[in-house]
Amino acid sequence: MPAIEKLDFSVIESLSKVLGETASGFTGTEIGKILYESNVDDIDSGNTKWKRLNSALANKQEQDRCANNVLLFVQNSLNPARHYDNLEWFNDTRFKVNQILSFSGLHLGENGKIEYVQKSNTISEAAARASKLKEHLVARNVHPDVLKYCKEELVVDNYFHAVFEATKSVADKIRNLSGLHTDGAGLVDEAFSFKGVPHLALNTLVSESEKSEQKGFMNLLKGLFGTFRNTTAHAPKITWQIEEIDALDILSMVSLVHRRLDKAIQAKKMYEGKM
Known part of the structure; x- marks a missing residue:
């Protein structure tokens, strides 16, 4: 050498x-x-x-x-x-x-x-933060849709905007899959509701266990939006500090949601196609 x-x-x-x-x-x-x-x-x-x-x-x-x-x-x-x-x-x-x-x-x-x-x-401290966050998330094998939010401009002060944008991506994916245009808890109810045929289903919704899984996922989505997205959208950034370890855990949760959505059945479209 x-x-x-x-x-x-x-x-x-x-x-x-x-x-x-x-x-x-x-x-x-x-x-x-x-x-x-x-x-x-x-x-x-x-x-x-x-x-x-x-x-x-x-x-x-x-x-x-x-x-x-x-x-x-x-x-x-x-x-x-x-x-x-x-x-x-x-x-x-x-x-x-x-x-x-x-x-x-x-x-x-x-x-x-x-x-x-x-x-x-x-x-650049921001570039260093972004690089480190991405490396940790890669080690956790998170969903590719989450990794795109590890950007320098999103972690200038802390991880506030990375979390905010990542949680927004969940609502975007639900809208794209369902064809709906609402947001937040209303979007979750409309997309996964048991009234008639839901737009999206995690399973066949035949057994009580499968129905419970769907209901639990709806509650998880509402909790994600209510705890993180709605808070970050309305609270001043200086009052809602997110440390690296918190960002990793939140983004890992968002990754789990994305994986479940990727496997969701577009039940409404399937039902209407058979009519």
């Missing part, structure tokens, strides 16, 4: 702090193992984890006069095969590492390999 230009010592220090973070970073034993795998001498094993890493990586870069083995350590640390059972930690840590690497024109891909990118001089 061609020699990769040396990293600034501040980049190495920041990487060491992320990967050697006390609470959620690697254990001392894991650090020793990965340093060995990366051809990096563990010259300061008695120190705290991040300082131990910083000493080893900075020393190796000076010996080699290039950053190849430092970046090999990063790749080995964030090899996806090591973290198959902890995707949230993997995505969160890779996000932090990429913030740091961007100042050197480098990026760690989802496959755990280093690649070149345009060098950053500053990091």
Whole structure:
């Protein structure tokens, strides 16, 4: 591999702090193992984890006069095969590492390999928020219709507008499937009501269990609109703060709704087609 230009010592220090973070970073034993795998001498094993890493990586870069083995350590640390059972930690840590690497024109891909990118001089907090939110949602395997709301312009201050737009997308899908033009709880009642043939049905609605499922889904939709969409539509943004963990849970719920709607039967159209 061609020699990769040396990293600034501040980049190495920041990487060491992320990967050697006390609470959620690697254990001392894991650090020793990965340093060995990366051809990096563990010259300061008695120190705290991040300082131990910083000493080893900075020393190796000076010996080699290039950053190849430092970046090999990063790749080995964030090899996806090591973290198959902890995707949230993997995505969160890779996000932090990429913030740091961007100042050197480098990026760690989802496959755990280093690649070149345009060098950053500053990091947009909104872009960082959007990228991190999307990575977490991808790890949760959310519906594609939800991912499109992970946009920089929607998370400038917090996750308020991402949630707002995502919940609006549920009503849009119901209208598209049913041909109705109402909104909110009225739309839910009109689309899924048992009075006559409903516009949309989750199942055949023959058994009591199937009818209960339909009623429960209607209540879920009304709760989603009433709790999140209506609140976000009318409350000033500053009084309705949504943190990342809340946004992830809300958007996961929206994902579930989209999947159920994708499988819904357009009962009214089917019934009218047989007349």
